[in-house]
Amino acid sequence: LLREGVRPSTVGVTAADGTFSLLTRGGTLGAVISPPPGSGLAEAHVAAGSGLVLPADTASVTLRMQWAALPAGALKITARGPDGSALAGARVRAESSAEIPSVGTLHVEFRDPPVLEVGASGSARADGVTDASGVADLGLLPAGSYRVTVAPPSSASLAVTTADVSVPKAGVAAVVNVGALVKLSGKLDGADAATGWTVTAIDYGALAPATSPQVTTHGSYELLVSPGRSYELVVGTLAGGHTRTFVLATGAVAPSTGTSGTVPGPLTWNGTITGGDRPVAGAFVEVFCVKSSSPACLDSSVPVAQGVSQTDGKLTLLLPDIAANDN
Numbered sequence: 001l002l003r004e005g006v007r008p009s010t011v012g013v014t015a016a017d018g019t020f021s022l023l024t025r026g027g028t029l030g031a032v033i034s035p036p037p038g039s040g041l042a043e044a045h046v047a048a049g050s051g052l053v054l055p056a057d058t059a060s061v062t063l064r065m066q067w068a069a070l071p072a073g074a075l076k077i078t079a080r081g082p083d084g085s086a087l088a089g090a091r092v093r094a095e096s097s098a099e100i101p102s103v104g105t106l107h108v109e110f111r112d113p114p115v116l117e118v119g120a121s122g123s124a125r126a127d128g129v130t131d132a133s134g135v136a137d138l139g140l141l142p143a144g145s146y147r148v149t150v151a152p153p154s155s156a157s158l159a160v161t162t163a164d165v166s167v168p169k170a171g172v173a174a175v176v177n178v179g180a181l182v183k184l185s186g187k188l189d190g191a192d193a194a195t196g197w198t199v200t201a202i203d204y205g206a207l208a209p210a211t212s213p214q215v216t217t218h219g220s221y222e223l224l225v226s227p228g229r230s231y232e233l234v235v236g237t238l239a240g241g242h243t244r245t246f247v248l249a250t251g252a253v254a255p256s257t258g259t260s261g262t263v264p265g266p267l268t269w270n271g272t273i274t275g276g277d278r279p280v281a282g283a284f285v286e287v288f289c290v291k292s293s294s295p296a297c298l299d300s301s302v303p304v305a306q307g308v309s310q311t312d313g314k315l316t317l318l319l320p321d322i323a324a325n326d327n
Contacts, residue, residue, distance in 0.1 A: 002029045004048065026056035031106060033065045033120070038139030040072030042096070042103040042122030050118045052108055065120075067104035071143040074171035075126065077136045079150045081158060082180055086134030089153040090178070091207050094138050094165065096124045097145040143169050150176045151207035157181065159226035160207060181224040184231065184252065186259035193263045194218045195239050199248070201231040227255055234302055235263070242266075242318040243306040247298040264320035269305075272313045279313025287317060297322065 002009035002024045009024035030048035035041035044065060046052060054061060075094055079087040103122035109115050124144075128136035148165045152158040161178045188197055199221045200214040213223045225231060233248040248261045273283040287305040289297035297304075305317040 001032045001034075002052075003032070004029050024054070026054040026058055028053050031063075031120075033106070035067070037126060040140030040142065041067050042070070042100050042124045042142045044103050044106070044120040044122045045099075046106050046118050046120050051116055052106070052118055058110070062109040064107040064109070065104060066107065068102060070100075070103065071169040072140045073143050073167045073169050075138040075141050075146070075165070075167050076171075076173040077128070077130070077138065077148055077150070077165075078173065078175045079130050079134045079136070079152070080175060080177050081152075081156070082178070086130075086132070087150075087152055087156065087158075087178055088130055088132050088134060090130045090134070090136070090156075091151040092128045092130060092136040092138065092148065092176075093151075093207055094124075094126045094141065094146045094148045094167075095206065096142070097147050097164070099123060100142060100144065103142075141167050143167055148174070148176060149206045150178055151209065152178055154209060154211070160203070160205075160209065160229060161226070162206075162228065179227060182227045182255040183222055184225045184255060184259065185220070185222040186233075186248070186261075187220045188217065188235065188248075188261065188263055190263035191265060195237050195263075197235050197237045197263065199223065200234045200236070201225050201252070202234060203229050203231055205229055228253065232299060233259060235261075241307075242316070244318050244320070245302060245304050245306075246320055247302055250298050264322065266318035267321045269317045269319050271315055271317070273309040273315065274313055279309075279311070281309055281311045281313060283309040283313075283315075285309065285315060285317070287319060289320070289322065 004027035010022045012020035012022035014020045029052045031046040033044040077092050079090045081087050100122045104120050106118045124142050126138035128138050130136045146165050149162045151160045159179045159181050163176045165174045198216050200212050201223050202212045215221050231252045232250045235248050236245040249259050252259050273280040286303040289304050290300050305319050307315045307317045309315045
């Protein structure tokens with residue numbers, strides 16, 4: 001894959017003889033070359049600005065990736081529960097702890113000038129699922145240090161657990177002991193704190209569970225989460241047909257106590273949705289806070305209010321009361 005900023009090329013997939021083709025436009029390009037899983041090769045990264053510049057009138061270019069002969073070893077992970085029993089059905093991911101330097105060279109051949117050689121750094125990742133014996137075979141990986149994450153099946157009610165593993169050329173079979181969930185707690189203050197708010201702990205990390213721990217509270221709250229993981233605490237309520245939301249904290253690491261905050265008071269906002277000079281009924285509207293030190297704006301991707309327009313196109317939303325000089 002070639003990329004100029006956010007604009008990607010098409011994806012080239014190699015045939016049995018290693019050849020591929022793709023389409024791109026001219027520009028200052030970066031490249032990502034991903035080898036097949038289990039090959040023992042790193043994913044190669046060529047940064048934009050490394051010399052891969054295609055003039056707009058370039059008709060064709062030939063790329064050839066040559067990986068360096070780096071040592072690689074096999075990695076097997078055994079996942080065990082707190083009682084030492086094998087943990088079947090757990091998702092396992094191994095990711096290189098740091099960028100791997102000098103994984104190979106990308107040869108770029110134009111009609112004129114001839115060949116440009118661009119060095120590539122890289123990273124490595126492998127995924128697997130543990131079998132009935134609690135073992136996940138992740139195949140060959142470039143030798144080095146890895147961060148291994150084990151996510152137990154949701155039915156196990158255990159914590160997502162991460163461990164550091166070193167993979168030598170000879171390979172390694174490592175054991176990851178999956179721990180128990182821990183408490184993340186706090187309190188909501190303010191005039192509206194007793195309304196009945198839902199507190200959700202969202203984990204954006206590797207192998208995060210499909211569902212987030214959530215509790216409804218009228219003040220103090222307590223959630224069971226994975227220790228050592230970073231969470232975003234999102235607080236919301238639906239009262240009188242109005243959906244209100246704010247972010248209590250970002251980067252809340254479990255176990256934690258005292259992750260508390262004040263519920264911002266509401267401001268009423270009235271609007272009308274029209275289209276073609278006619279009211280639009282049933283339009284779904286979200287409002288985002290883009291600039292403020294208020295807790296409501298710790299994450300601008302989280303809507304602070306939601307609503308649906310009525311038959312006359314009108315809607316009323318309750319927005320968080322933030323500082324007058326904020327947007």
